[in-house]
Amino acid sequence: xxxxxxxxxxxxxxxxxxxxxxxxxxxxxxxxxxxxxxxxxxxxxxxxxxxxxxxxxxxxxxxxxxxxxxxxxxxxxxxxxxxxxxxxxxxxxxxxxxxxxxxxxxxxxxxxxxxxxxxx
Amino acid sequence: xxxxxxxxxxxxxxxxxxxxxxxxxxxxxxxxxxxxxxxxxxxxxxxxxxxxxxxxxxxxxxxxxxxxxxxxxxxxxxxxxxxxxxxxxxxxxxxxxxxxxxxxxxx
Numbered sequence: 218x219x220x221x222x223x224x225x226x227x228x229x230x231x232x233x234x235x236x237x238x239x240x241x242x243x244x245x246x247x248x249x250x251x252x253x254x255x256x257x258x259x260x261x262x263x264x265x266x267x268x269x270x271x272x273x274x275x276x277x278x279x280x281x282x283x284x285x286x287x288x289x290x291x292x293x294x295x296x297x298x299x300x301x302x303x304x305x306x307x308x309x310x311x312x313x314x315x316x317x318x319x320x321x322x323x324x325x326x327x328x329x330x331x332x333x334x335x336x337x
Numbered sequence: 338x339x340x341x342x343x344x345x346x347x348x349x350x351x352x353x354x355x356x357x358x359x360x361x362x363x364x365x366x367x368x369x370x371x372x373x374x375x376x377x378x379x380x381x382x383x384x385x386x387x388x389x390x391x392x393x394x395x396x397x398x399x400x401x402x403x404x405x406x407x408x409x410x411x412x413x414x415x416x417x418x419x420x421x422x423x424x425x426x427x428x429x430x431x432x433x434x435x436x437x438x439x440x441x442x443x444x
Contacts, residue, residue: 261424261435262375262426262435325383
């Protein structure tokens with residue numbers, strides 16, 4: 218059974234940094250691209266970042282470029298999202314999702330999400 | 338950026354009736370279009386990928402069609418568990434983008 222479990226969210230003040238993790242099981246993690254998608258309270262889905270299976274290429278939404286860093290540890294079946302200089306508008310549930318192929322594709326499995334609340 | 342526009346924003350349907358949801362892309366995405374279902378407090382779930390292929394364990398009551406810029410998700414006979422928000426998503430080009438969602442509610 219495919220499972221993705223996010224962690225690392227919480228209530229933080231503006232300007233601080235946070236690292237989100239996504240531990241996966243049930244599939245060969247090193248063979249698939251991964252993404253982060255976020256959802257602000259009561260709003261729709263917003264793609265944040267993506268990384269190919271090898272970790273050799275990444276991409277970011279303009280809204281987070283320069284502040285967010287996606288990475289992965291294929292030996293530990295874990296995806297990360299390093300978030301710096303947090304802003305109030307980064308408040309959202311952050312989902313990790315598996316892509317169908319090694320470098321592209323739809324999002325065929327999702328975690329349950331971790332809530333990041335940025336407030337002073 | 339490819340803008341995905343979903344219509345209507347809200348669809349009121351009676352159980353057992355048919356629901357038709359639309360998604361339009363601002364430029365062609367080929368068949369690289371997916372549909373997701375999201376219920377309150379839950380993560381999105383993949384329903385359709387490649388514009389028309391049902392994902393694993395998705396019932397045949399769900400069907401997708403279209404290519405290029407115009408796409409449709411049809412739910413042939415709404416069950417109580419189908420009332421949710423539905424999102425379309427293009428994965429043809431960077432940045433990946435989602436539609437704003439269609440909420441299917443009980444009439």
